[in-house]
Amino acid sequence: MAADILLDINNIEVVYNKTVQVLRGLSLSVGRGKIVTLLGSNGAGKSTTLKAVSNLLTLENGAVTAGTIRFDGNDISRLTPHALVRRGLFHVMEGRRIFEDLTVEENLTAATFALSGRGLKPTPFDLVYQYFPRLFERRNGRAGYLSGGEQQMLAIGRALIAQPSLILLDEPSLGLSPVLVEEIFTIIASINRDLGVSMLLVEQNAAVAFAVAHYGYIMETGKIVLDGPTERLVKDEDVREFYLGASGGEGTRSYRDIKHYKRRKRWLS
Amino acid sequence: MSDLLFFFEVTLAGLGSGALLSLTALAFVLIYKATRVINLAVGEMLMLGGYLFFAFAAGFGLPAWAAIPLAIAGGGLVGAVVERGLIRPMLGESPIAVFMVTIGLGSILVGLVELIWGTDPRALPAFMGNTPIFIGEAYVSRKIAIAFAVAAVVIAVFLVLFRYWRGGVALRATATDQAAAYSCGINVPGVFSLAWVIGCGTAAGAGVLLGSIGGISPAMGVFGLSALVVVIVGGLDSVAGALVGGLVIGLIEAWAGTYLGGEFKLVTTFGLLLVALMIRPYGLFGTTEIERL
Numbered sequence: 001m002a003a004d005i006l007l008d009i010n011n012i013e014v015v016y017n018k019t020v021q022v023l024r025g026l027s028l029s030v031g032r033g034k035i036v037t038l039l040g041s042n043g044a045g046k047s048t049t050l051k052a053v054s055n056l057l058t059l060e061n062g063a064v065t066a067g068t069i070r071f072d073g074n075d076i077s078r079l080t081p082h083a084l085v086r087r088g089l090f091h092v093m094e095g096r097r098i099f100e101d102l103t104v105e106e107n108l109t110a111a112t113f114a115l116s117g118r119g120l121k122p123t124p125f126d127l128v129y130q131y132f133p134r135l136f137e138r139r140n141g142r143a144g145y146l147s148g149g150e151q152q153m154l155a156i157g158r159a160l161i162a163q164p165s166l167i168l169l170d171e172p173s174l175g176l177s178p179v180l181v182e183e184i185f186t187i188i189a190s191i192n193r194d195l196g197v198s199m200l201l202v203e204q205n206a207a208v209a210f211a212v213a214h215y216g217y218i219m220e221t222g223k224i225v226l227d228g229p230t231e232r233l234v235k236d237e238d239v240r241e242f243y244l245g246a247s248g249g250e251g252t253r254s255y256r257d258i259k260h261y262k263r264r265k266r267w268l269s
Numbered sequence: 270m271s272d273l274l275f276f277f278e279v280t281l282a283g284l285g286s287g288a289l290l291s292l293t294a295l296a297f298v299l300i301y302k303a304t305r306v307i308n309l310a311v312g313e314m315l316m317l318g319g320y321l322f323f324a325f326a327a328g329f330g331l332p333a334w335a336a337i338p339l340a341i342a343g344g345g346l347v348g349a350v351v352e353r354g355l356i357r358p359m360l361g362e363s364p365i366a367v368f369m370v371t372i373g374l375g376s377i378l379v380g381l382v383e384l385i386w387g388t389d390p391r392a393l394p395a396f397m398g399n400t401p402i403f404i405g406e407a408y409v410s411r412k413i414a415i416a417f418a419v420a421a422v423v424i425a426v427f428l429v430l431f432r433y434w435r436g437g438v439a440l441r442a443t444a445t446d447q448a449a450a451y452s453c454g455i456n457v458p459g460v461f462s463l464a465w466v467i468g469c470g471t472a473a474g475a476g477v478l479l480g481s482i483g484g485i486s487p488a489m490g491v492f493g494l495s496a497l498v499v500v501i502v503g504g505l506d507s508v509a510g511a512l513v514g515g516l517v518i519g520l521i522e523a524w525a526g527t528y529l530g531g532e533f534k535l536v537t538t539f540g541l542l543l544v545a546l547m548i549r550p551y552g553l554f555g556t557t558e559i560e561r562l
Binding site for chain 2: 054056059061080081082085086090091092093097098099100101102106107109110111112113114115116158162
């Protein structure tokens with residue numbers, strides 16, 4: 001069993017600026033070849049969890065003060081962010097974070113540094129263009145002029161270049177139209193299927209996340225409150241109500257009854 | 270006709286010193302672009318380059334073809350040590366604190382050079398020859414012509430490297446977004462070191478050129494101030510800005526010095542700086558984003 005686990009986060013706590021505690025004993029694991037989703041409301045600490053894994057926390061004055069994170073069996077706390085990327089852990093950050101002044105192709109070139117010292121064959125850029133034909137048309141244009149959806153495609157394309165075994169995806173649906181969200185998630189699922197890349201997917205949009213994920217975690221104020229295989233989570237009454245927007249099945253509800261949503265979440269008690 | 274010829278000669282001389290300004294400005298831009306540090310010690314690095322060349326060529330009697338690369342490498346080495354020892358520990362501190370550190374570094378370098386070589390100006394061993402060059406009928410000093418050619422080639426090489434070399438992509442990526450550069454597997458601290466090594470090496474090389482034209486002295490670092498004007502006018506993060514700004518300032522200094530009198534040289538330079546700051550505070554080619562210092 002343990003051999004199938006690629007990423008293992010065990011009871012970590014994260015503190016920003018030595019004062020603000022964001023994660024309080026969070027544990028989760030990602031199996032090899034699986035898509036795992038991490039859901040939660042604003043400020044629950046989802047992005048922080050990803051940054052703790054990719055070691056980018058230090059750039060924001062945050063630190064893991066307790067617990068361990070193991071990637072592929074190795075403790076990651078002493079590794080620099082770029083060294084981690086070169087071991088196959090790629091973080092697609094929230095808000096896309098493409099290099100706007102560089103062309104599309106140069107953005108992909110930048111990601112080839114992830115292959116340094118791994119003795120791998122360079123990834124042909126065609127692999128990216130195969131998944132995202134639109135990027136091919138705009139390969140010589142400045143990335144800053146791409147549309148939001150194309151920028152997200154480029155961000156995922158950079159991850160493909162790096163030939164990772166695990167991709168951390170931070171809200172790929174952010175600011176995209178429903179049509180684009182569906183397109184991108186279809187591609188995410190097929191990348192997972194074709195290349196066997198594991199993914200840890202952070203989302204606000206629970207419906208699309210459940211559509212691609214094998215397993216899900218739900219976190220609130222710094223720790224996991226519920227987890228399980230997606231088939232089970234989508235049937236869970238609380239999840240349906242708070243994350244999928246289903247309303248118990250008694251037909252349409254008036255906004256006058258909004259107090260209904262003040263109902264205590266069962267898992268908090 | 271001879272008036273026109275004279276103007277042409279002054280212009281050529283201005284372009285020559287402008288190319289040196291561009292080269293020095295490039296050192297500022299490289300370091301600023303990658304690390305967001307304004308390195309005020311660039312002028313002193315330039316001076317150090319001149320003295321290193323002096324030490325290798327006059328002290329050890331090495332030929333110029335060996336002494337020049339050694340001086341540049343020496344400058345790069347000092348850059349690496351400074352980055353590792355002084356600048357990296359300051360990472361995340363306020364820009365003004367880092368800025369002050371580089372001012373202090375400049376004073377230390379001047380002091381060191383004065384301790385070792387004394388305060389008197391010295392002439393560098395001649396290695397360029399003195400036969401004047403004529404373009405048509407216009408006379409150009411051979412040294413200035415060579416300095417111009419070298420600076421032009423170096424800047425062209427930099428422009429090409431920035432555009433097409435993989436390391437150039439890493440540098441521009443780091444300049445745009447550090448965290449994203451990390452996430453692509455780019456060794457960001459390595460890029461910082463590289464920028465300092467190349468920047469300080471470039472400054473040292475400019476120092477050799479400048480020193481061979483006008484001699485070296487511990488005070489020649491003030492040339493760095495003119496170059497700072499260039500980068501502020503051209504844009505702190507723009508290689509093209511350094512190139513164009515250097516030539517423009519060089520020309521204006523030459524014209525003002527000749528037609529208005531030597532005392533107007535700096536007045537016009539800094540006057541231009543004032544105007545540029547009022548119209549385009551981020552420089553002619555810089556990114557539209559204002560850094561407060």
